[in-house]
Amino acid sequence: MSLESRLERLESAARQSTLPTHDLTLLTDAELLALEGCFSKAEARGLPLDQYITPEVEAALHRVERHA
Numbered sequence: 001m002s003l004e005s006r007l008e009r010l011e012s013a014a015r016q017s018t019l020p021t022h023d024l025t026l027l028t029d030a031e032l033l034a035l036e037g038c039f040s041k042a043e044a045r046g047l048p049l050d051q052y053i054t055p056e057v058e059a060a061l062h063r064v065e066r067h068a
Helices: 003-016 029-045 055-063
Strands: none
Touching: 003 029, 029 055
C-alpha cells in the first residue's frame, strides 16, 4: 500500500472516530506507518483505537492536532 493510500485510509478513519481533528500530512513516514499499524490492530480486533495507540504515536498526534 502506498504512503498516499495509507494517509487517505487514516484520514477516513479519523473522520469516523471521536479523535480531535489532526493534520496527518505533518506526520513523518515512520509516524504515519506506526499510526496505521495502530488503526489496523484496532480494526482487526473490533476494539477502540485508544487501546492500541502507543505513547510515541500519541505524542505525534498531539504535535499535529489542529486547534480551532
